[in-house]
Amino acid sequence: MSMTESVDWKEAWKESVDESSRVSTSSYWNSRACDYAKMVDTSDCDHGRRILNLFLEEGIIRNDWNVLDIASGPGALTLPFAERVRNVMAIEPAHQMASCLMENARRQGLINIGVIPKTWQEVKVSDYEKQFDMVTCCHALWQFPDLLEQVRRMETVSRGYCCLAHGVDVSERELKKSVGAPIEGRDQFITLFNYLNDEGIYPNVNILPYSLMWPVDAAIASKERFVEKYRPLTDKDRAIIREYIACHTTDGIYKIPGRMGVLWWKVG
Amino acid sequence: MMAATTVDWIRNWEEIYDGRLKVMQRDYSIDDWSERAEDYSERRKTNQYEFGENVYAALAGHGIVGETFRVIEVGSGPGTFVIPFSKHAEHMTAVEPAEGMIRVIRENAREAGIDNFDIINRIWQDVSIPEIQGKYDLVITSTVIWMFRDIMAQISRMEEVTRGHCCVVEGIDSTDALGKKIWHTIMGEIPYPPYPGYPIVFNLLYQNGRIPQVRIVEAKSRRSTEKLMKMYNVFYSLYTELTPEVEEKIHSALLADSADGLHEGTYRSAVVWWDPKERREMV
Numbered sequence: 001m002s003m004t005e006s007v008d009w010k011e012a013w014k015e016s017v018d019e020s021s022r023v024s025t026s027s028y029w030n031s032r033a034c035d036y037a038k039m040v041d042t043s044d045c046d047h048g049r050r051i052l053n054l055f056l057e058e059g060i061i062r063n064d065w066n067v068l069d070i071a072s073g074p075g076a077l078t079l080p081f082a083e084r085v086r087n088v089m090a091i092e093p094a095h096q097m098a099s100c101l102m103e104n105a106r107r108q109g110l111i112n113i114g115v116i117p118k119t120w121q122e123v124k125v126s127d128y129e130k131q132f133d134m135v136t137c138c139h140a141l142w143q144f145p146d147l148l149e150q151v152r153r154m155e156t157v158s159r160g161y162c163c164l165a166h167g168v169d170v171s172e173r174e175l176k177k178s179v180g181a182p183i184e185g186r187d188q189f190i191t192l193f194n195y196l197n198d199e200g201i202y203p204n205v206n207i208l209p210y211s212l213m214w215p216v217d218a219a220i221a222s223k224e225r226f227v228e229k230y231r232p233l234t235d236k237d238r239a240i241i242r243e244y245i246a247c248h249t250t251d252g253i254y255k256i257p258g259r260m261g262v263l264w265w266k267v268g
Numbered sequence: 269m270m271a272a273t274t275v276d277w278i279r280n281w282e283e284i285y286d287g288r289l290k291v292m293q294r295d296y297s298i299d300d301w302s303e304r305a306e307d308y309s310e311r312r313k314t315n316q317y318e319f320g321e322n323v324y325a326a327l328a329g330h331g332i333v334g335e336t337f338r339v340i341e342v343g344s345g346p347g348t349f350v351i352p353f354s355k356h357a358e359h360m361t362a363v364e365p366a367e368g369m370i371r372v373i374r375e376n377a378r379e380a381g382i383d384n385f386d387i388i389n390r391i392w393q394d395v396s397i398p399e400i401q402g403k404y405d406l407v408i409t410s411t412v413i414w415m416f417r418d419i420m421a422q423i424s425r426m427e428e429v430t431r432g433h434c435c436v437v438e439g440i441d442s443t444d445a446l447g448k449k450i451w452h453t454i455m456g457e458i459p460y461p462p463y464p465g466y467p468i469v470f471n472l473l474y475q476n477g478r479i480p481q482v483r484i485v486e487a488k489s490r491r492s493t494e495k496l497m498k499m500y501n502v503f504y505s506l507y508t509e510l511t512p513e514v515e516e517k518i519h520s521a522l523l524a525d526s527a528d529g530l531h532e533g534t535y536r537s538a539v540v541w542w543d544p545k546e547r548r549e550m551v
Contacts, residue, residue: 057330058329169548190471194471202440205480205482206482207479207480207481259479
């Protein structure tokens with residue numbers, strides 16, 4: 001008997017991500033591309049590097065690997081991985097994000113990155129069966145109300161590992177409260193963890209610290225776009241956002257320390 | 269259906285504990301563990317302590333244990349970790365109340381040429397914490413904490429004796445298909461008694477502010493059918509009257525699942541560790 005069977009984790013996950021997946025469209029992410037790219041750049045791909053370092057310490061990364069990075073954005077994970085493996089294929093439907101990624105790759109002299117300009121759900125997995133040594137999806141799982149189906153598709157294209165990363169705890173809680181944006185009522189990470197375990201996927205777990213760092217103008221833009229996901233922006237919102245960011249800025253850099261849960265397993 | 273936010277994992281733990289006792293005729297006694305020493309030892313010695321070695325390797329890979337470390341184990345059983353850990357680490361302390369288990373630890377240690385360990389012959393709850401506070405680099409326990417109803421109190425006591433990390437190792441397929449099949453043959457419609465383990469322990473630690481990390485390890489278990497039979501006899505004597513008919517049901521199920529007098533299986537376990545000094549920001 002499952003110790004956690006009194007909770008329907010599948011339903012809990014779906015409820016928890018329904019709203020965010022509805023409002024976070026490709027056009028939203030196109031509008032966020034610029035500020036998000038600046039954040040990734042300012043943070044020197046901090047969260048992607050920390051995930052890469054975890055696997056380097058585990059001794060599992062090999063330089064002949066092909067990696068698939070789902071919802072790559074401007075390359076927080078794609079870029080550091082591309083420095084270490086043969087090839088990284090990025091799935092990124094927002095064309096602005098994809099251009100930022102390719103521009104970052106060009107600047108760093110990385111020629112081993114490709115982009116599939118689709119959502120993961122649109123990708124035909126039979127075309128890529130067992131083609132990748134690791135499949136990653138970092139900070140993007142809220143796009144998948146049907147999480148298990150999408151995870152099974154990741155397993156189909158992986159001949160090695162699957163790796164999911166998701167924020168632990170709620171960040172910028174006070175700000176979200178002040179502008180009346182929804183604060184995730186459930187800890188999505190623990191819901192994700194229990195959902196996978198209930199389905200017989202027992203991942204390794206690492207909870208890692210990381211920092212997101214924005215230049216102030218990019219931080220302001222990102223919070224404004226965030227509010228606009230839900231409603232038109234008012235002058236009051238603008239003031240609240242500026243004040244909040246000013247309070248958390250040092251030397252022109254807005255920094256949020258956080259933790260992410262990394263769930264990873266070898267595909268059977 | 270409970271919403272995820274409303275799960276109180278401590279309460280959930282206590283309910284599982286109480287639910288098990290309700291189904292039992294009597295709870296385990298220390299003598300039951302002495303009775304189990306031989307079969308348990310045989311299981312854990314499979315492939316030169318493969319299970320203990322794999323747990324050690326998972327922890328050593330993250331600097332949680334190493335050759336200068338002093339380790340204490342809560343409920344050592346037959347030396348599952350005492351033997352492999354003593355080989356690599358500086359010193360091992362086994363907390364073990366069952367005489368039968370202690371005898372087997374000593375035998376196994378002699379056989380392995382190990383003497384850098386000591387034994388505290390008590391149940392964990394009776395161990396005086398002030399005497400050993402902060403004296404160890406790692407406190408580890410495996411398939412023991414289901415016996416603690418006051419789970420967080422006992423976990424806090426474990427945290428007090430280490431200046432490094434805490435580790436709980438729990439099986440994830442402990443109720444295998446064979447175990448369930450035998451249960452239903454003997455107990456009919458009574459549901460298989462739940463034992464709180466993984467992933468509930470992860471939830472419990474996380475909800476109480478800890479930052480647990482997990483490695484899943486795999487190890488083989490090989491036992492003689494005869495010794496496994498003894499294990500099942502002890503187990504069912506707690507739940508029902510051990511009549512010749514019950515024994516026969518166990519015997520025939522085990523024979524059908526064994527080859528050449530041996531029963532083999534591969535089991536996965538979750539190695540869960542955390543640093544008691546670290547707390548996550550509670551939402």
